[in-house]
Amino acid sequence: GQNIDQPTEMTATEGAIVQINCTYQTSGFNGLFWYQQHAGEAPTFLSYNVLDGLEEKGRFSSFLSRSKGYSYLLLKELQMKDSASYLCAVGSGGSYIPTFGRGTSLIVHP
Amino acid sequence: DAGVIQSPRHEVTEMGQEVTLRCKPISGHDYLFWYRQTMMRGLELLIYFNNNVPIDDSGMPEDRFSAKMPNASFSTLKIQPSEPRDSAVYFCASKSDRPQETQYFGPGTRLLVL
Numbered sequence: 001g002q003n004i005d006q007p008t009e010m011t012a013t014e015g016a017i018v019q020i021n022c023t024y025q026t027s028g029f030n031g032l033f034w035y036q037q038h039a040g041e042a043p044t045f046l047s048y049n050v051l052d053g054l055e056e057k058g059r060f061s062s063f064l065s066r067s068k069g070y071s072y073l074l075l076k077e078l079q080m081k082d083s084a085s086y087l088c089a090v091g092s093g094g095s096y097i098p099t100f101g102r103g104t105s106l107i108v109h110p
Numbered sequence: 111d112a113g114v115i116q117s118p119r120h121e122v123t124e125m126g127q128e129v130t131l132r133c134k135p136i137s138g139h140d141y142l143f144w145y146r147q148t149m150m151r152g153l154e155l156l157i158y159f160n161n162n163v164p165i166d167d168s169g170m171p172e173d174r175f176s177a178k179m180p181n182a183s184f185s186t187l188k189i190q191p192s193e194p195r196d197s198a199v200y201f202c203a204s205k206s207d208r209p210q211e212t213q214y215f216g217p218g219t220r221l222l223v224l
Contacts, residue, residue, distance in 0.1 A: 030209060031209060031210060033212060041217070041218075042201055042215035042216060042217055042218055043153070043201075043215050044215070045212035045213075045214075048210055048212065050210065087153065091209070096209040097141075097143075097155070097158060097166075098213070099155070100152060100153040100155075101152070102152040103152060103153070
């Protein structure tokens with residue numbers, strides 16, 4: 001099985017930087033996804049990491065360390081619209097079907 | 111493409127009634143997933159299909175739940191009989207067969223069983 005752990009809730013100030021961590025334990029790791037989910041909406045894809053290192057995509061970056069079973073999502077220049085739940089999902093085994101963490105609810109305040 | 115389409119968007123029913131949720135995946139996608147999301151349990155995978163064939167239904171809570179995919183463009187999730195604890199948001203998602211490709215989620219069906 002898999003164990004995925006992320007903080008339940010975080011708060012940050014508009015314009016600041018926030019880092020959302022995700023740790024996982026799995027066998028046959030084959031990739032890690034981050035999704036954003038606004039209240040009442042479906043999850044939408046943010047990033048995919050399969051190799052160690054940092055992937056930057058505009059204001060959002062995602063980091064992976066396979067040896068440590070660790071990833072983080074970095075959000076820069078926070079905006080109010082970034083208030084959402086951020087889901088870490090880990091793929092493993094031959095199926096490449098990701099298992100989702102419980103999500104981190106990010107609240108951005110003025 | 112219109113994306114993944116789900117219907118109905120909202121469903122309110124009484125305990126004991128049959129509920130049928132519908133999904134149309136993105137054309138050309140080989141995989142279709144049904145998820146359930148609640149505050150208590152987060153996003154749970156119920157079942158997924160590959161080329162219309164059910165591959166893993168270990169997440170289906172019990173025999174009251176069943177899912178079918180009669181063709182590449184349509185799937186149903188049925189709950190019979192429904193119970194209040196089935197109240198949740200049910201998402202359908204689809205993806206291609208490339209591992210690095212993301213799943214694309216439909217807008218979800220909000221189910222309330224009274």
